[in-house]
Amino acid sequence: MPEIQRLDSRHGDFWKDLDQLLRWESVADHGVRAIVDEILVAVRDEGDAAVLRYTERFDRLRPGTAAELEVPADRLRAALERIPAAQREALELAAGRIRRYAEHQRMEDWQIEEPDGTVLGQRVTPLDSVGLYVPGGKAAYPSSVLMNAIPAKVAGVPLLVMVVPAPAGELNDLVLAAAAIAGVDRVFTIGGAQAVAALAYGTESIPAVDKIVGPGNIFVAAAKREVFGTVGIDMIAGPSEILVICDGETDPDWIAADLFSQAEHDEQAQSILLSPDAGFLDRVAQSMHQLLEEMPRAEIIRTSLAHRGALVRVRDLDEAVRVANHIAPEHLELSVADPQALLEAGLRHAGAIFMGRYTSEAIGDYCAGPNHVLPTSRTARFSSPLGVYDFQKRSSIIQCSPEGAAALGRTASVLARGEGLVAHARSAEMRGE
Known part of the structure; x- marks a missing residue:
């Protein structure tokens, strides 16, 4: 079976060991920052010329002009027509659910009048423009397009600019189709820190935006951190995380698959199970052993679980709540008989909470409706999922x-x-x- 750490809250070093497990270094070392700083300065000062130079260097793409990096709108529509009907149906169903959920999040104007006639209030307006970074090449994340673009459009953002790298000219039809469905206004085939710089500062061909959202590699994350202040950003995301609280009554195969669902993202992802039932932890470990060889990304899962995974025995579910609040996970599954009671027992910190045995985290990643862009690395203690409110701003009214x-x-x-x-x-x- 994959190696995975065992912890027990009864042991004296438990909290120290847990903190060691949770520790994750920040987005970039000095070498990465130096490269990113060089790219940011070059794009700010040289515009299109620097974007073209770095696109050739990193993506092996040599357009004649930066304008050629823009993907025509008809190519997005063609991709939507070209993908298999089942994929289009799934994208449209997911988009509809995300949009309906997002519509409940819109902040509204309000005003109150005091007895002497003084008026106080709030004026809500959308951002003028937003940039969406989407990983490209071999990776294809149409779900990220939907999750980032649809709330922006529900908020009323008039200009949504998507950037997606296209190594050697390779573009994914699913990503382009998702952009068409979500209402993305312009798409450019650029990636990396140079794409973040172009969105932050603007070039002759690529418009500057007010906020940059979307996932990316370590260079993208470091670039977003550096341009914050010139533009807004969504967050600096760490590796994917899942925490499962289980009373021992759920099918152990289901829980093993749930833990794998995050571990397969990358070697730094974190999967943790809390249960008061030691025998159940053993059964889940056995399920993991049996299911691992079915996984195409078995080596990534194995490495992730060995480095950052854990099966944790707690005294009871009340203690599981205390541990969960300390971890403040990105995804929290309450795989118990009465998830509502557990939620009301004091759970405070989690990006998204999945209630009951039949609610897998994977549903939330794609089509449940709530956003899958969530706080990681314990930042759920003070931050929230991406939503419509991230694309709106408030002005105070005083008269x-x-x-x-x-x-x-x-x-x-x-x-x-x-x-x-x-x-x-x-x-x-x-x-x-």
Whole structure:
């Protein structure tokens, strides 16, 4: 069977061992940052010329001009027509579910009027433009296109620019079809840090955007971190994670497959099972041994489980809740008889929570409706899934009546003078004189 660490909350070093298991180094070392910084400066200063140079160097693609990197809209529509009917149906079904869920997330304007006629409120507007990074080449992630693009469009973003690398000219029809379904406005075949730089700074051919979202490799993540402030970003994502809490009554094959579903992403992914039933942990370990050889990505799964996986015995489900809150996982499965009771027992920190034995995390990755772009590396303690609200911004509304200006002006004057800001005080006072 694949090697996997065993932990027991009864042991004195449990919390120390758990923290060691959870530790993950940040997105980039100094060497990666140096390369990324060089690319960012070149694209900012040289525009299209630098984009073309790096596209040839990293993607073995030599267009005559940067304008040739743009994928025509009719090619997106052609890809949608070309893919098998079952794939198109699945994409459209998933897109519909994601869109319906996203529509519940829209923030709205509001205003209140106080007795003296002063009006306070909130004005909500969409971002003007968003850039979506999609991994390319051998990887094909149409689900990422849907999950990132649809909430932006539901929010009302008028310009959504997708970048996707096309090594040696290779583009995936499923990704292009997903872009057509999601309403992406423009698509460019560029990738890496140079794509992030082009979206952040703009070039002669590629428009600058206000926010960059979407997954990418270590160079993309490092570039997003560096351009934050010039543009907004969604998050700096770490490796995929799943935490399963099980009472010991679920089919162990199901739980083994759930753990594999994240471990197969890459060698740094993390899969952890918590259960008070030691015998069940043994049965899951046996299922993992039996199922592993069926997996095309068996070596990645094996490495992931050996480096960062764990089967954890806890005293009871209440303790499992405490451990889960400490881990703050990206994905949390509650594979128990009464998941609602467990949820209400104090669970606070998780990107997405999958309720009950029949709800696999994989459903959430593709078509349940909620977003699969989730906080990782314990950041669910203070952040949330990607949603429509990430593509909207709020402006405060303040309108004073004459009476309100006089009353509030007196309060503001006292506070401003206390801070030594006399011009602030006089500005507030004058309207009440």
